[in-house]
Amino acid sequence: MPEIPDERRERIASDPFCQKLGVELTDLGPGTAATELTVTDDLLNFHGTPHGGAIYSLADAAFAAASNAEGDAALALETNISYFEAVEVGETLTAAAERVHERGRTASYRVAVTDEVGDEIAAFRGRVYLPGE
Amino acid sequence: MPEIPDERRERIASDPFCQKLGVELTDLGPGTAATELTVTDDLLNFHGTPHGGAIYSLADAAFAAASNAEGDAALALETNISYFEAVEVGETLTAAAERVHERGRTASYRVAVTDEVGDEIAAFRGRVYLPGE
Amino acid sequence: MPEIPDERRERIASDPFCQKLGVELTDLGPGTAATELTVTDDLLNFHGTPHGGAIYSLADAAFAAASNAEGDAALALETNISYFEAVEVGETLTAAAERVHERGRTASYRVAVTDEVGDEIAAFRGRVYLPGE
Amino acid sequence: MPEIPDERRERIASDPFCQKLGVELTDLGPGTAATELTVTDDLLNFHGTPHGGAIYSLADAAFAAASNAEGDAALALETNISYFEAVEVGETLTAAAERVHERGRTASYRVAVTDEVGDEIAAFRGRVYLPGE
Known part of the structure; x- marks a missing residue:
């Protein structure tokens, strides 16, 4: 992806909240991004399944990366997510x-969250505002 | 709140993901709940403002607590959130x-996220499925 | 409501799509509005219950009126709706x-759709963009 | 589409609200459907552009058809829509x-609303509940 300068990709990849959760930026292009997260015990809820907040954060991180990839600051206005399938500890989600x-x-932006075999486990859509300069 | 047994409240309050983020359960009743989170540096995004995933997780934790308070397992189907205002590091959100x-x-369920002076900084709505026994 | 000029209220009230459906503007203030619709046979779906599009249109009309009440053109960006209860032919919804x-x-904007006894049958939230001049 | 019996397709196609609006069912298969609507003057709002309720109803009709195509009654729980572009009177939307x-x-279900040149003018997602027998 030659369009995204290294410096910007590094800044997006070094997001403190993503680092805390273990969310990694694996791809970044103009208007596109991919993130990954391996489900660990500290991402579970009181049912023992991955917390909705963890799944959402993975999707939101891809949305934030994609919408800021071209250098204009993008502010999230509205997002929604549909949860489809529970996943197991140890699985890596994309x-x-x-x-x-x-x-x-x-x-x-539309974000698909998939498990290791490629099944969609959640669908997300988000709208950003670009305040400009 | 005499309606919610201590044991259940403790189970909900000891959610691993919430503990990781610093989300605390401060109130729990039949169909209602409140959670709190103080914005720390590790909850920021690459813009230096609180990550959408952190704000969402706070709201989602209140939604999960309220919808599971009466003892039937509730599974999140669909949620949406509107982001209104950015907040500063150090602020405690409810x-x-x-x-x-x-x-x-x-x-x-409807969830209002407010800052220390009571201004609504985000609005959330979520739908759960109650599989029953 | 002295704040909204008659001319503007009349323009909003004479919305062609609302007239086609039978949606009436019953209240209009700065940032608030109410609309009414009586469920007739031509608003039903193939199940014989009110079409989701009719319920949505009633809510959307209140949202559009409230967000345009102060004179700045407001464009809908994102909306969502939760359906709670089916209603009968002949009922008037607000x-x-x-x-x-x-x-x-x-x-x-938040919109509550209620039936004749005041029960909430649907909840709607919408975000507008105000392009300004 | 041999999988959908004629009788069921006719029942879905004869939806009273769709007939009132001019929404036509143009395709129906297992889990898929397409609908069309030509924008007429009576579908406009007070700005003179197609009413959000009309665009939504077109999308919702495709969602309802697709989710009921296989014969089990499906009840809409939650839907959301993003509006992208205004369209002109006379255009046929799909x-x-x-x-x-x-x-x-x-x-x-995911629904894409496109104009005559295939540009996506709105994106919709909806979740249904299948009560079964």
Whole structure:
């Protein structure tokens, strides 16, 4: 991906909250990004399954990376997520974000969260505001 | 809140993901719950503001507590969140969840996330499925 | 409501799509609005219950009225709706919209749809963009 | 599409609300459906652009058709829509719904609304509950 300068990719990849959770940026392009997270015991809820907040954070990290990849600060306005399947401790999840639409000062992104065999375990959509300079 | 047995409250309060993030359960009743989180540096994103995933997780924790307070396992199906205001490091945020509707095997909850002066900084709504026994 | 000029209220009330469906504007203030709709046979779906599109349109009309009440054109970016209860033919439904937040170029509205006895049958939230001049 | 009996397709296609609006069912398969709507003057809002309720209803009709195509009654729980572009009077819009996930008693559908040149003007996602017998 020659379009995204190394410096910007490093800044996005060094997100403190992502580092705390173990969310890694694995891909970044203009309007696209992918993140990964391996489910560890400290990401579980009181049912013993991955916390919705952990799954959401993985998807949100891909959304944030994709929407800020081209250098303009993008602020999240609205997001929604559908949860489909529970996953096991030890599994590595992937979130893939792509831009669906951009016009004027807003843009919309779709994120698919998949498990190791490629099944979609959650679907996310988010809208950002681009305040400009 | 005499309706919620101590044992259940303790189980909900000892959620591993919430402990990792610093989310505390401060109130629990039938269909209601409140959680708190103080914004620390490790909850920030690469812009230096609280990560959407941290704000969402605070709201989602209140939603999960409220929807599981009465003892039936509740599984999150769909959630959405609107982000209103950025907050500063050091601020303590509160999420208050209340049940809006319950019928048959689903229930809906509304969560307001407020800052220290009571301004709503995010609004969340979530739907759970109650599989029953 | 002295704040909303008659001319503007009349323009909002004469919305062609609302007239087609039978949606009436019953209240309009700064950031608030109410609409009403009586469920007729032509608003049913193939199950014989009110079409989701009819319930949504009632809520959306209140949202549009509230967000345009003060004279700045507001464009809907994102909306979501939770359906709670089916209603019968002949019932009159009310949608009440209120502004939850406004800052800069966006604003958020919450709409409750209630039946004749005041039970909430659907909950809606919407975000608008205010392009300004 | 041999899988969907004619009788069921006719029942879905004869939805009263869709007929009122001019929404036509153009395709129906297991978990998929397409609908069409030509924007007429009576579908406009007070800004003179197609009412959000009309766009939503087109998408919701595809969602309802797809989720009921296989014969089990499906009840809408939650939907959300992102609006991208305004469209002109006279344009014919298409909504294409596909099932993203189904398990147990719920299923999730994604709907893309496109204009005549194939640009996505709105994105919709909906979750249904399948009460079974």
